Amino acid sequence: MRPDQDPVIEVEDLAVHYRLQGGALARLLGLETRTVKALDGVSLQLGRGEVLGVVGESGSGKSTLGRAMLGLAPATAGSIRYRGHDDAEAQLVSAMSPRALRGLRTDVQMVFQDPGAALNPSMTIERAVGDPLVVHGLASGAELRRRVHEALERVGLSPVERFASKLPADLSGGQKQRAVIARAIIMGPQVLVADEPISMLDMSVRAKILQLMLDLKSDLGLTYLYITHDLASAKYFCDRIAIMYLGRVVEIGPTAEIFAAPRHPYTQALLAAVPDPDPTRMLPRDLPRGEVPDAAEPPSGCAFHPRCPAAFAPCGWEARDLRDQLERYWAGSGLADYESDARVVGDLGAVGTHRDGGLRISTRDPDAAAALLDRARAADVTDPFWRGVTGWRTESDGVRIDLAPGQEPRLRVAPGGEGRVEVACHLHDPSVSHADTPGP
Amino acid sequence: MARRVRTPRVFQTIWNTQGLARYLFLTGVLITGVFVVFALLAPWIAPYDFAQRSVDGVRFPKLAGASGEHLLGTNDQFYDIFSRVIWGARTALLVVGLSILLSAVVGVPLGIVSGYTGGWFDRITVFLMDALYSFPSLLLAIVFSFLLRNAIGGGILAAALSLTAIYIPQYFRVVRNTTVAAREATYVEAARAIGAPPVTVMRKYVFGNVVQSVPVIGTLNAADALGTLAALGFLGLGIQPTEASEWGYDLSRALDDVSAGVFAPAFWPGLAIIALITGLTLVGEGLNETLNPALRRRRLRPVVLTPREEA
Numbered sequence A: 001m002r003p004d005q006d007p008v009i010e011v012e013d014l015a016v017h018y019r020l021q022g023g024a025l026a027r028l029l030g031l032e033t034r035t036v037k038a039l040d041g042v043s044l045q046l047g048r049g050e051v052l053g054v055v056g057e058s059g060s061g062k063s064t065l066g067r068a069m070l071g072l073a074p075a076t077a078g079s080i081r082y083r084g085h086d087d088a089e090a091q092l093v094s095a096m097s098p099r100a101l102r103g104l105r106t107d108v109q110m111v112f113q114d115p116g117a118a119l120n121p122s123m124t125i126e127r128a129v130g131d132p133l134v135v136h137g138l139a140s141g142a143e144l145r146r147r148v149h150e151a152l153e154r155v156g157l158s159p160v161e162r163f164a165s166k167l168p169a170d171l172s173g174g175q176k177q178r179a180v181i182a183r184a185i186i187m188g189p190q191v192l193v194a195d196e197p198i199s200m201l202d203m204s205v206r207a208k209i210l211q212l213m214l215d216l217k218s219d220l221g222l223t224y225l226y227i228t229h230d231l232a233s234a235k236y237f238c239d240r241i242a243i244m245y246l247g248r249v250v251e252i253g254p255t256a257e258i259f260a261a262p263r264h265p266y267t268q269a270l271l272a273a274v275p276d277p278d279p280t281r282m283l284p285r286d287l288p289r290g291e292v293p294d295a296a297e298p299p300s301g302c303a304f305h306p307r308c309p310a311a312f313a314p315c316g317w318e319a320r321d322l323r324d325q326l327e328r329y330w331a332g333s334g335l336a337d338y339e340s341d342a343r344v345v346g347d348l349g350a351v352g353t354h355r356d357g358g359l360r361i362s363t364r365d366p367d368a369a370a371a372l373l374d375r376a377r378a379a380d381v382t383d384p385f386w387r388g389v390t391g392w393r394t395e396s397d398g399v400r401i402d403l404a405p406g407q408e409p410r411l412r413v414a415p416g417g418e419g420r421v422e423v424a425c426h427l428h429d430p431s432v433s434h435a436d437t438p439g440p
Numbered sequence B: 001m002a003r004r005v006r007t008p009r010v011f012q013t014i015w016n017t018q019g020l021a022r023y024l025f026l027t028g029v030l031i032t033g034v035f036v037v038f039a040l041l042a043p044w045i046a047p048y049d050f051a052q053r054s055v056d057g058v059r060f061p062k063l064a065g066a067s068g069e070h071l072l073g074t075n076d077q078f079y080d081i082f083s084r085v086i087w088g089a090r091t092a093l094l095v096v097g098l099s100i101l102l103s104a105v106v107g108v109p110l111g112i113v114s115g116y117t118g119g120w121f122d123r124i125t126v127f128l129m130d131a132l133y134s135f136p137s138l139l140l141a142i143v144f145s146f147l148l149r150n151a152i153g154g155g156i157l158a159a160a161l162s163l164t165a166i167y168i169p170q171y172f173r174v175v176r177n178t179t180v181a182a183r184e185a186t187y188v189e190a191a192r193a194i195g196a197p198p199v200t201v202m203r204k205y206v207f208g209n210v211v212q213s214v215p216v217i218g219t220l221n222a223a224d225a226l227g228t229l230a231a232l233g234f235l236g237l238g239i240q241p242t243e244a245s246e247w248g249y250d251l252s253r254a255l256d257d258v259s260a261g262v263f264a265p266a267f268w269p270g271l272a273i274i275a276l277i278t279g280l281t282l283v284g285e286g287l288n289e290t291l292n293p294a295l296r297r298r299r300l301r302p303v304v305l306t307p308r309e310e311a
């Protein structure tokens, strides 16, 4: 985004939490239900006329961000502001009534991932594409027909007569996506949220749809939020890129800058990833312990820390990490070791949080537990986890493990990058001490 | 457009059904067809009106045997049995059709609104409908016909309305559940994304995609509705003999005659009930079998490999 412009959309500290439905009994009794933090404190700005890419693994909250911009996902906290024109009053999307939100959608539109599912199977293309105008009472009769034909022609569904009366089932994937795009542009919107618009299309039509979207952008002066799994298309298509992880933006900046000098360890892993043969999945390949954590219980501190190869003292270590550490140790050691250790710590339930801070292993044999920690650490001394452990000592009924205080990294302007790159990582925060804290 | 394409395909599917199922279905169509003809052409087929007891001032005999004037004889109320059976087809199909139509007209929109809006309204309606559904249907029909008899009398409409109450929950359940699934579909989210208000979303985007299961429920209910109608008539709670001819009522009147050794007044209405119920059941099951993919058993044809031609 150029600094001399007002953003079209400004997202500030946006949170979208979904309450997971517990069982019927839990709901009846009003018990606490789990919440998924689909978005948790996202701030970004969408500049007029730019293409902002949103990249991240499945479940990172990309679609939720896009849907929130249309008011389709309700904001739990934070705000979204929309400004139709540079001199227009900003509207607070996150606080709009349903009626006002419906009005907003003449300006902000959406293109969906699966064109086969995004069109009503029992509506002809002509009716589907014209329905936005009908719904908003913007056109009818011959005028409606004219504008629908114009839109269909604009997206390359011509001769229009061949497509207008067809049902979605009679069209190919690429043609359906063109119809979806026609429906999205027919009201002359300012902003288009494109949620993985090409990921379900055949390789052969992907480039054509991207080209169509670029043409539309320059012809109609559109602004895009382009959500994707696919870094290659993001590199081709986007002016700026936001990298998301577990509901947070971890790095955002100009495309060239992100690709040339990725700062966040997660971004580095994504860029190093071998292209996956299945384009709907994107897996960073060289990350240790590759699972994406449960979004309902994100890791503390930096949500990426359990997978981060560069994690260090302040990254937010917790009991789960010690359990994982012990499991990995046992996986690598012999069965005999495991059996004698299991007698000491029982199952991993013995590993918990100490009431005075830090972690604790409850056991009747504290010395054996301490010895286990010694062995586990010696077996894998380079593991980032040990950088967070400042020491341990035995107590009457267990071992207390001291941890460096963890904190959540905030998105802040990264050093270098001419102030245009923001990154959320302690490595790039000058106020955090980078000295590795040695263990006992 | 959609209709024009789909209807022939439906019949083709049925036609292509193999083996016994096909013959059962065709038998059902034949039987039902006969009664439909009776119903449509009743004034021309039946020699007398359904409530007629005399011709040219001459009263019909009571419990007469079959004769030239009375093909199947007369019953204890001096009615011509043959005419009553023919006119009864009209009553039966009218009541059944009307009740199915009315319960769909109430149940389908209610199911869509309930499933789409969710929340408290949904929970309360689901609870009420489940309660209604778990009630024995005949009991429910009896209660409603009692209530309606005071309000609108004992005619065809009253009978249809009492049956309607029984079948509403079935449409409601099916439509509500498909709506709950459709609500999550991308095209419904897309409809909201273009700014369509909830009523428009339900009308234009949900309705067309959830009503497809409705015709099948209708055909399955038809036989059941006919049985309930006859039962109501048998209990004297259905249609009054002067309002329309109804087989169940005639059957109940004729029971005493059976013990007296006169069978015709009971036999013919009874046969009509059994035949039409059988016909409707066969049609319903046949349609269900072919149209409802969830219930359809896959009939796999063996793959025939044509021998490769020698070069």
Ligand SMILES: Nc1ncnc2c1ncn2[C@@H]1O[C@H](COP(=O)(O)OP(=O)(O)OP(=O)(O)O)[C@@H](O)[C@H]1O
Binding pocket: A018, A019, A020, A036, A037, A038, A056, A057, A058, A059, A060, A061, A062, A063, A064, A065, A295
């Ligand atoms: N309506 C909902 N109810 C409950 N949880 C939801 C809902 N929508 C999304 N979530 C959860 O929020 C998180 C983020 O989902 P979202 O769809 O935004 O991810 P995404 O990045 O778009 O993933 P993908 O690449 O698979 O599309 C996920 O954990 C998802 O399960």
Ligand code: SF4
Binding pocket: A264, A265, A266, A302, A303, A304, A305, A306, A308, A309, A310, A311, A312, A314, A315, A409, A424, A425, A426, A427
């Ligand atoms: S803050 Fe940076 S270094 Fe620490 S875990 Fe997160 S990404 Fe890794």
Ligand SMILES: [Mg+2]
Binding pocket: A062, A063, A064, A195
């Ligand atoms: Mg998504």
